[in-house]
């Protein structure tokens with residue numbers, strides 16, 4: 738009985754190809770579900786904020802950064818546009834940075850470098866009364 742190496746090589750090749758496609762499929766699925774889970778964890782909804790405190794030009798909250806430019810308020814989501822990690826303020830460096838893959842943003846939320854390739858998302862808000870505002874948290 739002769740042993741057919743061509744058959745064995747083809748079988749091994751097809752098995753390796755099948756395994757490769759399997760792992761690629763798992764990687765793609767994990768990346769997509771990870772993105773979805775991060776965004777879902779970041780959540781949506783609203784936060785009410787008292788703005789009667791003395792003027793602070795910049796403040797870090799759990800879910801967003803508050804920037805006060807002259808008389809204008811801006812709220813930037815801390816959810817990284819790349820895969821949804823929470824962006825941190827780096828006081829020493831004077832910029833915002835994502836701890837997951839190193840994307841960096843200016844203090845105004847503009848994209849500087851890294852895989853995010855987009856600015857931080859600006860959140861909209863509305864006045865509740867003269868001292869309170871409602872911020873709409875959405876990440877998408």
Ligand code: FES
Pocket residue numbers: 817818819820821822835836837838839840851852853
């Ligand atoms: S999640 Fe922020 S750089 Fe990847």
